[in-house]
Amino acid sequence: MSDGLKSVKAALDLTGRVAIITGGAGLLGRKHAEAIAEMGGIPVLVDLRGDQAEASAKEIGAAFGVRALGLSCDITKPEMVREVLSTCLTTFGSVEVLINNAANDPKVGNEAQPGMQWSRFENFPLDVWCRDLSVGLTGAFLCSQIIGSEMARRGQGVILNVASDLAIIAPDQRIYRQPELADEEQPVKPVTYSVTKTGLIGLTRYLATYWAGRNVRVNAISPGGVYTDQDSVFVERLTGLIPLGRMASVDEYKAAIVFMVSDASAFMTGTNVVIDGGRTCW
Numbered sequence: 001m002s003d004g005l006k007s008v009k010a011a012l013d014l015t016g017r018v019a020i021i022t023g024g025a026g027l028l029g030r031k032h033a034e035a036i037a038e039m040g041g042i043p044v045l046v047d048l049r050g051d052q053a054e055a056s057a058k059e060i061g062a063a064f065g066v067r068a069l070g071l072s073c074d075i076t077k078p079e080m081v082r083e084v085l086s087t088c089l090t091t092f093g094s095v096e097v098l099i100n101n102a103a104n105d106p107k108v109g110n111e112a113q114p115g116m117q118w119s120r121f122e123n124f125p126l127d128v129w130c131r132d133l134s135v136g137l138t139g140a141f142l143c144s145q146i147i148g149s150e151m152a153r154r155g156q157g158v159i160l161n162v163a164s165d166l167a168i169i170a171p172d173q174r175i176y177r178q179p180e181l182a183d184e185e186q187p188v189k190p191v192t193y194s195v196t197k198t199g200l201i202g203l204t205r206y207l208a209t210y211w212a213g214r215n216v217r218v219n220a221i222s223p224g225g226v227y228t229d230q231d232s233v234f235v236e237r238l239t240g241l242i243p244l245g246r247m248a249s250v251d252e253y254k255a256a257i258v259f260m261v262s263d264a265s266a267f268m269t270g271t272n273v274v275i276d277g278g279r280t281c282w
Helices: 008-012 027-038 050-064 078-092 126-154 191-210 232-239 254-261
Strands: 018-022 042-047 069-072 097-100 157-162 216-223 272-275
Touching: 018 027, 018 078, 018 126, 027 042, 027 050, 027 254, 042 050, 042 078, 050 069, 069 078, 078 126, 097 126, 097 254, 126 157, 126 191, 126 216, 157 191, 157 254, 191 216, 216 254, 254 272
Parallel strands: 018 042, 018 097, 042 069, 097 157, 157 216, 216 272
Antiparallel strands: none
């Protein structure tokens, strides 16, 4: 807990703090881990793709001169989440940070299945609904319940839920439109993404008040779109909705992650920080 006397540099320091990052083998998950490592923390990359999590952890540890760990875990299974916590406690002695980053986010647009009729709300498959919510929302619930309870028991910790600008606004389906397709065949951003990300903000507020007396802070961050070699037409359409006129670079959220999980944000809880180039202003 901050005593109000730390310098800014000291407040941002994460030396020795263990941070579990779900979806750690993914694009942003790895960047979150790099941010933790750069400030001296110990990133634990948790992912269903355990081999990729291990490889990324090894590279990050070597690059930043810190300890890092990659673990295989299906976060929809409580026993596997408990195993992750047990491994961290045995290996490092504590866990100070949990970043709920894992989510299913199927590609939409030219890379997607032809027609993408399945993604339209009228046709959306129940099994996909259940699977997406299981990973993005139930997984965050289980990790918060199991790992957050340990933080509460120790009287210290930070949980950061990675939401989205689409937790604040509805997706503009026009940016995915393909002129050669009929209306009923047009690809759309799946309903599960909006529901999952909005649910994470509700979970954030609930836990922030629930564990406030145990010195466990819970916040959310809502990033906007990131450049990842998307189709040029899609990029033009999306950037036209963003006041700053561009998408984010892949490294552009790292400093915000550090701020949110460090003592620099010690007086923040129950908050959703939106970083979207201004898109939700319009």
